[in-house]
Amino acid sequence: MKNTKETKVELTPFVAKHYNALLNIFSFGIYPHFTTKVVKEANFRKGDSVLDLGSGTGRFACLIRKYIGEEGKYVGVDLSRIMVQQARKRCEGFKNIRFLSGRIEKELSLTEYFDKVFISFVLHGFTQENRIKIIKNAYKRLRTGGKLIILDYAERDVDRALPIVKFLIRKVECPLAEKFMRINLKEVLFKIGFSDFREKFHLKGYVRLEMCKKR
Numbered sequence: 001m002k003n004t005k006e007t008k009v010e011l012t013p014f015v016a017k018h019y020n021a022l023l024n025i026f027s028f029g030i031y032p033h034f035t036t037k038v039v040k041e042a043n044f045r046k047g048d049s050v051l052d053l054g055s056g057t058g059r060f061a062c063l064i065r066k067y068i069g070e071e072g073k074y075v076g077v078d079l080s081r082i083m084v085q086q087a088r089k090r091c092e093g094f095k096n097i098r099f100l101s102g103r104i105e106k107e108l109s110l111t112e113y114f115d116k117v118f119i120s121f122v123l124h125g126f127t128q129e130n131r132i133k134i135i136k137n138a139y140k141r142l143r144t145g146g147k148l149i150i151l152d153y154a155e156r157d158v159d160r161a162l163p164i165v166k167f168l169i170r171k172v173e174c175p176l177a178e179k180f181m182r183i184n185l186k187e188v189l190f191k192i193g194f195s196d197f198r199e200k201f202h203l204k205g206y207v208r209l210e211m212c213k214k215r
């Protein structure tokens with residue numbers, strides 16, 4: 001999927017290189033605190049094996065690592081070579097953490113099964129067809145009873161959103177993000193084979209941490 005006006009999820013080299021700094025600026029400095037809180041809520045456990053689809057610069061890998069410990073395993077997959085390089089550098093020396101380059105909407109080059117699949121701020125940037133492919137990939141790689149954890153924009157009517165949110169979604173994000181905010185994610189997840197939904201809302205309800213189990 002090439003970057004069009006509709007999607008910005010395939011980051012430009014500039015954005016990829018300065019991704020963390022840009023996020024800190026656009027979130028007015030709250031992003032580090034927010035990510036720490038969310039990872040705590042996601043309930044990663046010692047020994048968990050975790051697959052992170054669209055793993056970015058490894059920000060979440062560093063946080064998840066503390067919960068899964070040395071007995072756990074983390075695999076991140078991302079398309080951006082620049083992001084994968086940054087992530088590898090960040091997690092250098094941790095043998096149970098690895099990053100792979102690849103397209104998460106295509107067949108994954110993995111055969112192992114995971115306790116948890118994490119997808120953070122990725123799905124909103126894809127077409128609905130590709131979102132379903134990504135979620136199906138997550139389903140395939142989860143062991144039965146394994147958990148899918150999605151962090152992304154919540155279902156909201158952007159017309160009624162706060163002016164700052166309207167600006168961020170309509171001017172900074174891509175049109176696909178607003179479309180994502182209109183879909184019933186739980187219904188999509190249920191049809192693919194997930195249940196036991198649990199959710200936590202953040203940032204005045206505009207962001208949702210959705211957690212569910214592979215049936």
Ligand SMILES: C[S@@+](CC[C@H](N)C(=O)[O-])C[C@H]1O[C@@H](n2cnc3c(N)ncnc32)[C@H](O)[C@@H]1O
Nearest residue numbers: 009010054055056078079080102103104120121
């Ligand atoms: C908004 S960033 C989120 C990064 C990270 N999950 C986080 O929350 O910090 C979206 C990520 O998806 C990656 N990405 C975009 N298209 C992709 C694709 N087709 N396959 C794999 N990764 C992709 C980008 O390179 C980027 O790292």
